[in-house]
Amino acid sequence: MKLKEKQNIIATVLYLLMLFTTTVGVSAQETQQQYGASVTNGKEYYGQQDEIPFAMHSVVKFPQALYVAEYLNSKGLSLSDSVLVEKERLDHDTWSPMLRTFEGKRYFTFAELLTLSLAQSDNNACDLLFASCGAPTMVENYLRVLGFKQIHVRLTEKEMKENPQKATENSATSKDMVRLMEWFLIHRGDNTFLTFIWNTMADCRTGAERIAAVRPKGSTLIHKTGSGRPLPDGRQDRNDVGIILLPDGSHISIAIFLPNSEGEKEVATIARQLNTRLKKR
Secondary structure (H helix, E strand, C coil): CCHHHHHHHHHHHHHHHHHHHHHHHHHHHHHCCCCEEEEECCCCEEEECCCCCEECHHHHHHHHHHHHHHHHHHHCCCCCCEEEEEHHHCCCCCCCHHHHHCCCEEEEEHHHHHHHHHHCCCHHHHHHHHHHHCCHHHHHHHHHHHCCCCEECCCCHHHHHHCHHHHHHCEECHHHHHHHHHHHHHHCCCCHHHHHHHHHHCCCCCCCCCHHHHCCCCCEEEEEEEECCCCCCCCEEEEEEEEEECCCCCEEEEEEEEEEECCHHHHHHHHHHHHHHHHHC
16 A cells, blocks of 8 residues: 555544544533532532522512511511502413402511422512612622622613523522522521521422422421523523521532523432532541
């Protein structure tokens, strides 16, 4: 075989090898599921892509509630104080259990609005709290004062609905969300507002197949879920953040942000894996 023919064969083989390597690399990158997840027991910590920001969706209602607690406390208001709500001015094309509870107009206490927002993830209740206590930027400013720089609150629920592509503007890293959970655990008894929020999140009725599905028997889960708009193929963002109080008095704070999830059980699987990793540390 002539030298030139050998060189051509070698060049062809090298090209095919490079093409194969590149294709495999892209394929692996495309199939690797990207998600943010963090877990801690107050001592050990484990994170997976924990410094990447992900859209919070309705998880935003948790930091908002902490801000509302600070607002009510600073203004000398109580949970029994109320705001007048006119049904016709609410969004009727969104998830909102409160719409089934009245006609015309009625007063809702802050306790009722917080319960609707946190336990039932009511979008109208969330936006009423924004309107009554402070815009999203006020929530973000409060988080900065507390020292949380990677949780961003920029949009109301209505604004997210009108501009789904901007949902990522309400974002968080799983690391900072777990840190916020730890802060909440420490400060839950500071005032009646924080205690009320704690008890309300313990009664959260959403996400039964997420973290709740894998929590140990006899434990208590304080959490908030968030879900993106379903895609035509059924996939959607599925998030869950919370604190698991274990029977022995210890706890686990956990945050999972899972984009384009194919099912609720995927969140539970990640939660189980996180707990296993934490135990090995």
